[in-house]
Amino acid sequence: MRALDRRPVIALVDDDSIFRMIASRTIKGANITEEILQFTNGGEALRYLEKNFDQIELLPDVLFLDINMPQVDGWMFLDDFEKIKSRLSKSIKIFMVSSSIDPADINRAKQHKLVNDYVVKPVSKETFVKLVNLAA
Amino acid sequence: MPKKTPAKRSGKLDSGRSQKRESSAVRKGDRAALLKELQIRDALFSSLAQATRELLANRDWSAAVGIGLKLIGEATKVERVFLFENNLSKEGTLTTSKRFEWNADATLSDAGRSKLQDLRYDQMEEIYEPLRSNRPYFQVVSKLELNSPFRKIVEDEASKSVLLFPIFVGDLFWGFMGFCERRYERKWSDIEISVLNAYAAMVSGSINRKQIESRMEMALHQALESEQRFRTLQEASFGGIGLHDKGVIIDCNQGLSDLTGYSYDELIGLNGLQLIAEADRALVMERIISGYDKPYDVMCLRKDGSKFAMEVQGKNIPYMGKTIRVTEFRDVTGRKKAKEKIQEQNARLANVASDLKRKNDQLEDFAQIVSHNLRGPIGNILSLISFYEETTSEKERTEYFNLLKTSSHAVHDTFNELVEVLKIRQYTDIERQTVSFATTFEKVRRMFSAKINETKAAVTSEFKVSKIHYPNIYLESILLNLLSNALKYRRKNITPEISFKTFEREGYTVLEVSDNGLGIDLEKYGHQVFKLNKTFHLHAEAKGIGLFITKNQVEAMGGEIKVFSKPNEGATFVVNFNKNARP
Numbered sequence: 001m002r003a004l005d006r007r008p009v010i011a012l013v014d015d016d017s018i019f020r021m022i023a024s025r026t027i028k029g030a031n032i033t034e035e036i037l038q039f040t041n042g043g044e045a046l047r048y049l050e051k052n053f054d055q056i057e058l059l060p061d062v063l064f065l066d067i068n069m070p071q072v073d074g075w076m077f078l079d080d081f082e083k084i085k086s087r088l089s090k091s092i093k094i095f096m097v098s099s100s101i102d103p104a105d106i107n108r109a110k111q112h113k114l115v116n117d118y119v120v121k122p123v124s125k126e127t128f129v130k131l132v133n134l135a136a
Numbered sequence: 137m138p139k140k141t142p143a144k145r146s147g148k149l150d151s152g153r154s155q156k157r158e159s160s161a162v163r164k165g166d167r168a169a170l171l172k173e174l175q176i177r178d179a180l181f182s183s184l185a186q187a188t189r190e191l192l193a194n195r196d197w198s199a200a201v202g203i204g205l206k207l208i209g210e211a212t213k214v215e216r217v218f219l220f221e222n223n224l225s226k227e228g229t230l231t232t233s234k235r236f237e238w239n240a241d242a243t244l245s246d247a248g249r250s251k252l253q254d255l256r257y258d259q260m261e262e263i264y265e266p267l268r269s270n271r272p273y274f275q276v277v278s279k280l281e282l283n284s285p286f287r288k289i290v291e292d293e294a295s296k297s298v299l300l301f302p303i304f305v306g307d308l309f310w311g312f313m314g315f316c317e318r319r320y321e322r323k324w325s326d327i328e329i330s331v332l333n334a335y336a337a338m339v340s341g342s343i344n345r346k347q348i349e350s351r352m353e354m355a356l357h358q359a360l361e362s363e364q365r366f367r368t369l370q371e372a373s374f375g376g377i378g379l380h381d382k383g384v385i386i387d388c389n390q391g392l393s394d395l396t397g398y399s400y401d402e403l404i405g406l407n408g409l410q411l412i413a414e415a416d417r418a419l420v421m422e423r424i425i426s427g428y429d430k431p432y433d434v435m436c437l438r439k440d441g442s443k444f445a446m447e448v449q450g451k452n453i454p455y456m457g458k459t460i461r462v463t464e465f466r467d468v469t470g471r472k473k474a475k476e477k478i479q480e481q482n483a484r485l486a487n488v489a490s491d492l493k494r495k496n497d498q499l500e501d502f503a504q505i506v507s508h509n510l511r512g513p514i515g516n517i518l519s520l521i522s523f524y525e526e527t528t529s530e531k532e533r534t535e536y537f538n539l540l541k542t543s544s545h546a547v548h549d550t551f552n553e554l555v556e557v558l559k560i561r562q563y564t565d566i567e568r569q570t571v572s573f574a575t576t577f578e579k580v581r582r583m584f585s586a587k588i589n590e591t592k593a594a595v596t597s598e599f600k601v602s603k604i605h606y607p608n609i610y611l612e613s614i615l616l617n618l619l620s621n622a623l624k625y626r627r628k629n630i631t632p633e634i635s636f637k638t639f640e641r642e643g644y645t646v647l648e649v650s651d652n653g654l655g656i657d658l659e660k661y662g663h664q665v666f667k668l669n670k671t672f673h674l675h676a677e678a679k680g681i682g683l684f685i686t687k688n689q690v691e692a693m694g695g696e697i698k699v700f701s702k703p704n705e706g707a708t709f710v711v712n713f714n715k716n717a718r719p
Contacts, residue, residue: 121511
C-alpha cells in the first residue's frame with residue numbers, strides 16, 4: 001500500500017440524497033478526504049467524467065456507485081463507462097454500493113471486471129477507510 | 137436304409153435251410169390227431185379273430201396289442217410273443233426296440249428281460265435282409281453263426297428258436313413281431329405261421345390306421361387351432377373387422393357387433409355405409425371405390441343412432457375369384473379423449489408455469505422493494521441515529537432529526553404501497569361491478585382538470601366497448617394512473633395529445649392509452665417500466681408508483697398490460713382485460 005501523494009477525490013453516485021449526505025459526512029469524519037463529488041444518477045456522473053477526462057485533479061480516484069437509480073442505473077453506467085474508460089487520464093476504482101442483498105446483484109457486481117467490490121448499505125466509517133485504502 | 141419295394145408277403149419262411157411245412161399228423165392220417173389239429177386250428181382262428189377284434193374295437197391301441205399278443209401266444213402255446221418298433225438313432229442308423237412282450241411264464245416278464253432297446257440292424261444282418269424285404273424270418277439258434285451278435289442276443293434271452301414277421305406301415309419298415317421258444321427247437325406249422333402272419337398284418341394295419349388317425353387328429357386339431365387363433369385374433373383386436381363386397385357385409389367379427397350394436401346376423405347382408413354417419417358416407421364410398429388403404433377417421437353410427445369417432449382402414453383382397461374389401465374399424469373415442477386430456481393437462485401445466493413465472497416475478501418485485509425501498513431508508517435511519525448521537529451540535533441534531541423524519545416517512549410510504557399491492561394481489565375475488573368506461577373516465581378527467589387546463593392537453597376518448605365487469609376502484613385507479621402518467625411525461629413546447637380507446641380484439645376487451653409525450657427508451661428501460669419506484673425521467677413529479685400499482689391491479693384480475701414506445705415519440709399503454717371480465 002502506497003500512501004497517496006495527496007488526498008483522494010471520491011465520487012458518490014446515488015439518487016438517495018440522504019445517503020449521499022451520510023456517506024459524505026462519514027468520509028469527511030474519517031478524515032479520508034474533503035474532495036467529494038456527488039451525482040444523482042449514472043448519466044450525470046458520466047457527463048462529468050467525459051467533460052473532465054483530461055483534468056486529472058478533477059477526476060475521482062474512487063467511485064461509489066449505487067445500483068438502483070432513475071434513468072441511468074448502476075449497470076448502465078458501467079456499460080457506458082467502459083467505452084470512455086481508456087480516454088480518462090486517471091484510473092478510477094469503482095465500488096458498487098447498494099441496499100440490495102439480492103444474490104443476483106451481488107454476484108453480478110463481484111463478477112464485473114470494472115467493479116472492485118460490492119458493499120451493502122449502510123456503509124460504516126471503517127468500511128469507507130478500508131475501501132479507499134484498498135484503492136490506493 | 138435302402139428303400140426297396142417290399143416283397144409280397146408270401147408266408148414263405150426264410151432261413152438257412154428249407155423247412156418242412158407239412159404236418160406230421162396229417163400225413164399219418166390219424167383221426168384223433170386230425171381232430172386235435174382241427175381243434176388247435178379252431179383255437180388259433182378264434183384267438184386271431186379275438187385279437188383282431190381288439191385291434192379294431194379297442195380305442196386303446198396299446199391295450200389292444202397287449203391283449204392280442206397274449207391271445208396269440210396262448211393259442212400257439214409259444215413261450216414269448218413280442219413286438220419291436222424301429223427307429224433311427226441319432227447317428228442315422230436303423231435300430232429297433234422292444235415295445236410289447238407277452239410271456240407264458242409270468243416270472244420271465246420282468247424288467248431285466250425287457251431291455252432290448254436300440255438294437256442296431258447293422259449288427260443283425262441275419263434278420264435285417266429278410267425283414268426289410270417284407271419276408272418272415274425263422275431260425276433255430278443252434279444254426280446261427282457262433283459269433284454273431286444276434287445269436288448272442290437270442291441266447292441271452294435263452295431262446296432256442298425264433299420266428300419274426302416284419303411289420304410294414306405303408307412302404308415303411310415299421311418293426312417286427314416275434315415269437316420265441318426256449319424249451320425246444322420248435323418247428324412251426326403252416327397254420328401257425330398263417331395265423332401269426334395274419335396277426336402281424338393286422339397289427340401293421342392297425343398301426344397304419346392309428347397313424348392316419350393321429351395325423352388326421354393333428355390336422356383337425358391344427359385346423360381347429362388355426363381357426364381358434366384366427367377368431368381369437370379377430371376378437372382380441374380392439375375393433376371390428378368386416379368383409380364386404382361393394383359395401384355389403386359378407387362376414388364380420390364380434391368386435392363389429394360390439395362397436396355398432398347390431399347383432400352378427402343383422403350385420404351380414406347389411407350395407408356397410410349404414411354404419412357410417414351420413415356426413416362421412418360420400419368420403420367412405422369414394423375411398424372404397426378408389427381402393428384407398430390408409431387409415432382415416434370417420435364418424436360412425438350405431439344401431440341406436442348414436443355417433444362415435446372411429447378410425448377405419450380398408451384393403452382390397454382377392455376372395456373366391458373376385459375382389460372384396462376387408463375393413464377394420466377402430467374405436468378412437470378413447471384415443472381422442474386421451475389426446476384431449478393430454479392437451480387439457482398441457483394447458484393446465486402451461487397455466488401453472490405462467491402462474492409460477494408471474495409469482496416469481498412478483499417475488500422479485502418484492503425482493504427489490506424490500507431491498508431498495510425499505511432497506512435503503514432503514515440503513516439511512518441507522519446512520520442518522522448514530523450521527524445524532526455522536527454530535528453535540530444542536531444545529532446538526534436538528535438537521536439529523538429532520539432527515540430522520542424524511543427517512544421514516546419514506547419507509548412508511550413504501551410500506552403502505554407494499555401493503556396496497558399485497559392487498560391487490562391477495563383479493564383477486566374483489567367484487568366486480570358492471571362499470572361504464574365513459575362514466576369512470578369522466579370522473580378521472582375531472583380530477584385532473586386543472587392540470588389539463590394548465591397544459592392545454594387534448595384528451596380524447598372513444599369507448600367502442602362501453603362497459604366492463606370489473607372492480608370499480610381498480611378501473612378508476614388504472615385510468616387515473618395512465619392519465620396522470622401521460623400528462624406527467626409530456627414533451628416541452630408540444631401540446632399533449634392523449635387518447636383513451638376501448639375495443640374488442642380476439643374476444644378480449646382492450647384499453648389503449650396513447651400520448652405524444654417523452655416516451656420511454658424501452659431498449660434500456662423496458663424491463664423496469666412497471667417496477668416500483670422506477671422513474672425514467674429526472675422529473676420532479678416522478679414517483680414511480682402508479683404503473684406498478686396499475687400492473688398489479690390488471691394482473692390480479694387476469695389481464696395484462698404492455699407498453700409500446702419510442703423516446704420523444706410518445707407511448708402507448710395497452711391493457712388487455714381478461715375475457716372473464718366482460719359483462
